Amino acid sequence: MKLSHQVLIIGAGPAGLGCALALQAAGVEDVLVVDQKGVGASFEAWPEQMRLLTPSFHSNAFGFADLNSISPETSPADFLNTQHPSGKAYASYLRATAMHYELAVETGVRVTGLRRVRDCFEVQTSQGIKTARFVVWAIGEFSRPDLGGIEGAEFCLHNSQVRDWDQLVVGNQKFTLIGGYESGIDAAINLMHLGKEAHLLSRGHPWESDDPDPSRALSPHTRDRLKTALIEAPGTIHFYKNAEVLAVRPVRGGYELEVRDGKPFHSPTQPILCTGFRSALEPIRELWAWEDDHPVFSEEADESTLTPGLFYSGPSLQHRGMLFCFIYKYRARFGIIAREIAMRLGIETGGGLDLWKRRGFLLEDLSCCTDCQCAVSADEEKAPIQTAEVIEYAQAA
Numbered sequence: 001m002k003l004s005h006q007v008l009i010i011g012a013g014p015a016g017l018g019c020a021l022a023l024q025a026a027g028v029e030d031v032l033v034v035d036q037k038g039v040g041a042s043f044e045a046w047p048e049q050m051r052l053l054t055p056s057f058h059s060n061a062f063g064f065a066d067l068n069s070i071s072p073e074t075s076p077a078d079f080l081n082t083q084h085p086s087g088k089a090y091a092s093y094l095r096a097t098a099m100h101y102e103l104a105v106e107t108g109v110r111v112t113g114l115r116r117v118r119d120c121f122e123v124q125t126s127q128g129i130k131t132a133r134f135v136v137w138a139i140g141e142f143s144r145p146d147l148g149g150i151e152g153a154e155f156c157l158h159n160s161q162v163r164d165w166d167q168l169v170v171g172n173q174k175f176t177l178i179g180g181y182e183s184g185i186d187a188a189i190n191l192m193h194l195g196k197e198a199h200l201l202s203r204g205h206p207w208e209s210d211d212p213d214p215s216r217a218l219s220p221h222t223r224d225r226l227k228t229a230l231i232e233a234p235g236t237i238h239f240y241k242n243a244e245v246l247a248v249r250p251v252r253g254g255y256e257l258e259v260r261d262g263k264p265f266h267s268p269t270q271p272i273l274c275t276g277f278r279s280a281l282e283p284i285r286e287l288w289a290w291e292d293d294h295p296v297f298s299e300e301a302d303e304s305t306l307t308p309g310l311f312y313s314g315p316s317l318q319h320r321g322m323l324f325c326f327i328y329k330y331r332a333r334f335g336i337i338a339r340e341i342a343m344r345l346g347i348e349t350g351g352g353l354d355l356w357k358r359r360g361f362l363l364e365d366l367s368c369c370t371d372c373q374c375a376v377s378a379d380e381e382k383a384p385i386q387t388a389e390v391i392e393y394a395q396a397a
């Protein structure tokens with residue numbers, strides 16, 4: 001079969017572009033990135049008020065990379081002059097990086113199917129069939145909202161659909177948020193800034209989690225924002241813990257939420273789901289092995305263990321129980337994927353990836369995933385967020 005490209009990368013977000021840059025550094029040519037929308041489209045769609053919670057800082061001179069950079073020699077802090085970029089600003093950093101390094105990107109190309117044919121891949125797209133020897137699947141999770149298994153979720157709005165909190169709240173006073181992780185707390189703070197009341201219902205009480213892994217607990221940035229919000233406008237954010245929402249029904253004057261072991265909760269406005277996102281691997285589920293409903297990645301190169309030549313880059317990556325959902329985490333494997341593809345193509349990478357390795361973009365040793373030295377147990381001094389408004393919902397029945 002005559003191949004359209006050696007490597008096809010699907011998705012022009014940080015994961016896809018980061019892999020393209022690593023492949024370029026490794027000396028791999030004929031790499032095409034395709035995207036259904038445009039470079040950084042998910043970030044473009046973030047609500048106006050949302051900011052990256054991971055801080056950007058340009059300390060490259062000392063050999064560290066900016067936490068939010070997608071390559072060792074770029075820095076969003078340096079380019080954008082801000083520590084917590086907005087989605088639109090971060091998208092402009094991605095576009096500038098793709099342009100500066102002259103990456104081949106085709107936009108407006110939606111991938112609708114992928115199959116392995118002999119030793120290469122046939123990719124169905126909105127612009128016809130493309131073929132490649134290797135595929136890097138990097139479609140992200142943003143376009144795949146998780147509706148939390150809630151019956152009647154279609155009556156709610158997922159927080160990824162909010163473009164601007166300012167526009168959403170016109171005329172309304174009281175809002176109900178379902179989910180108490182980063183997105184839920186971010187939504188509550190934004191509503192509070194707009195002078196609104198937020199009622200946040202959550203299955204457990206994740207805002208109090210003390211897990212050392214920022215993938216599983218509120219980031220320090222969000223904790224700081226929340227503390228300030230609670231001081232500035234006490235009584236505007238109400239937390240309901242152990243309030244697992246099972247169903248949502250429209251009723252006269254709003255919506256009724258059925259809560260496990262609790263009395264129904266009334267929301268005068270459309271409830272907002274802050275229930276996260278689904279795995280980016282679901283659309284190609286059959287090409288991947290799954291264990292306990294988690295996709296399995298080869299430790300050597302984040303490749304499918306069922307479909308050789310198919311790699312994954314992005315926030316759905318997991319190894320040894322560790323989530324790689326932040327940019328600074330999954331970018332640690334860009335160099336690994338690039339080195340593996342270069343090797344299989346018989347390309348000598350020379351020192352091309354040395355800098356990638358030195359700056360943490362080529363992480364081979366996954367023992368850090370289980371041996372986290374930062375996991376110092378919480379002591380009594382470390383108080384949970386002071387949220388006087390926490391209501392134990394399950395007992396409220």
Ligand SMILES: Cc1cc2nc3c(=O)[nH]c(=O)nc-3n(C[C@H](O)[C@H](O)[C@H](O)COP(=O)(O)OP(=O)(O)OC[C@H]3O[C@@H](n4cnc5c(N)ncnc54)[C@H](O)[C@@H]3O)c2cc1C
Nearest residue numbers: 011013014015035036042052053054111139140314326327
């Ligand atoms: C609200 C929110 C806040 C976050 N905050 C942070 C943070 O502070 N720090 C951090 O490190 N991470 C943060 N994350 C996570 C971070 O945004 C993701 O890790 C990152 O966007 C994932 O990058 P990606 O390239 O995998 O996906 P995306 O950025 O979503 O890029 C995927 C691309 O694939 C395209 N695509 C999708 N389907 C197809 C298809 N079928 N065919 C062709 N193209 C397709 C999309 O248009 C998109 O451009 C946050 C995520 C969310 C949702």
